[in-house]
Amino acid sequence: MAQPLAITAADTEFCEATPEQRELAWKLNGAAWARPMSIETYVAQEFHLSEQELTKDGRCKYWVLHLTGYPRQVIASCETTRKKVLISENGVSREGYGYGIASVYTNPDYRRQGMAATLLRRVQEAMDRDSDLSVLYSDIGRQYYSNLGWHVVPRNELTLTYIPPASTSDNETPTLQHSQPGSIRYLRLEDLRTLCEVDELHLSARFDRIPADGARHVAFLPSFAQISWQVARAEFVAGKLLDGKAPENVGAITSNGRAWIYWSHDWKRKKLKILKVVTVLESTQQQRIYDIRVLVEAALVEATTWGLGTVLLWNPDEETAMGCKAVGDVHPHDIDVVIDENVDHSISSLRWAGGKHKNTVWEDNYYYCWC
Numbered sequence: 001m002a003q004p005l006a007i008t009a010a011d012t013e014f015c016e017a018t019p020e021q022r023e024l025a026w027k028l029n030g031a032a033w034a035r036p037m038s039i040e041t042y043v044a045q046e047f048h049l050s051e052q053e054l055t056k057d058g059r060c061k062y063w064v065l066h067l068t069g070y071p072r073q074v075i076a077s078c079e080t081t082r083k084k085v086l087i088s089e090n091g092v093s094r095e096g097y098g099y100g101i102a103s104v105y106t107n108p109d110y111r112r113q114g115m116a117a118t119l120l121r122r123v124q125e126a127m128d129r130d131s132d133l134s135v136l137y138s139d140i141g142r143q144y145y146s147n148l149g150w151h152v153v154p155r156n157e158l159t160l161t162y163i164p165p166a167s168t169s170d171n172e173t174p175t176l177q178h179s180q181p182g183s184i185r186y187l188r189l190e191d192l193r194t195l196c197e198v199d200e201l202h203l204s205a206r207f208d209r210i211p212a213d214g215a216r217h218v219a220f221l222p223s224f225a226q227i228s229w230q231v232a233r234a235e236f237v238a239g240k241l242l243d244g245k246a247p248e249n250v251g252a253i254t255s256n257g258r259a260w261i262y263w264s265h266d267w268k269r270k271k272l273k274i275l276k277v278v279t280v281l282e283s284t285q286q287q288r289i290y291d292i293r294v295l296v297e298a299a300l301v302e303a304t305t306w307g308l309g310t311v312l313l314w315n316p317d318e319e320t321a322m323g324c325k326a327v328g329d330v331h332p333h334d335i336d337v338v339i340d341e342n343v344d345h346s347i348s349s350l351r352w353a354g355g356k357h358k359n360t361v362w363e364d365n366y367y368y369c370w371c
Contacts (some may be wrong), residue, residue, distance in 0.1 A: 025077035091212035151348035259291035292323025
């Protein structure tokens with residue numbers, strides 16, 4: 001392996017990326033992240049995602065650190081997407097803004113010299129001017145980003161894994177059958193905007209009821225822009241890896257309209273990721289557990305239909321965990337349900353603007369927040 005080229009922060013310039021620099025950064029990180037797509041297809045994916053409702057018109061910014069005097073020599077890069085959040089503190093709730101940070105990458109020629117840290121400190125300064133906080137999801141452990149001010153927010157993960165019948169042949173794609181298909185209907189993308197608006201209203205009302213408890217509570221709004229960005233990502237990859245095929249179902253709703261679920265297909269990791277489960281507050285606990293059970297069962301049917309063996313759900317509360325376990329009870333020989341603390345991938349980390357650490361409660365830290 002070649003030795004990194006020796007530089008210091010004084011040899012670099014920080015800026016918002018030009019279109020050319022943005023593409024250069026995508027090609028660099030595509031060498032690590034594109035597979036099984038080609039780098040050219042990966043760059044097309046990133047451009048497609050930059051044109052979504054969540055990201056277009058400057059909502060997502062791309063940042064680079066480059067060699068002084070050589071703007072095409074990208075040293076490190078990342079992207080930040082500005083999103084609406086709800087904040088409650090001392091019994092008072094308000095709207096604010098938070099950034100999601102993604103695609104932090106250092107050119108291999110310049111690694112282990114603090115270049116990503118230099119980039120991120122400058123990005124912090126830019127974000128702090130027009131936001132309340134920022135979050136990221138670390139795949140390199142807990143310590144690196146903690147040292148830069150992003151504090152780990154612990155998260156549990158629940159997985160439901162399908163166990164195909166022992167008699168399944170190699171040429172078969174076994175699928176799960178819903179025990180009560182009349183209890184749900186599947187959702188298309190065009191169904192989601194109204195449901196997201198209802199979900200936002202429920203979340204806002206919930207924040208209005210949070211008492212003064214010495215903590216600062218925060219949640220990202222589960223907007224249609226956020227949910228549809230996740231769907232667009234899955235659809236693009238499906239179109240490239242599945243010969244143009246793409247699933248139409250992006251969630252499910254109970255037949256009585258009392259609860260619903262959004263999901264996203266992760267083709268690379270062979271998982272169906274639950275973006276959010278929404279239950280109406282006026283229903284009873286027993287009703288909510290039943291609703292969650294039939295919705296998660298629908299997610300498993302969708303997953304197995306497309307050859308995805310696992311359904312993943314972040315931070316299940318007690319009712320959601322009970323609903324998921326009920327799926328295992330209905331399919332005792334087909335489904336394995338496991339809840340574990342996440343310790344090694346997409347580690348949720350949060351930093352308040354200015355770097356001031358607060359007693360923080362991150363409400364609804366579900367997969368829809370991920371970027």
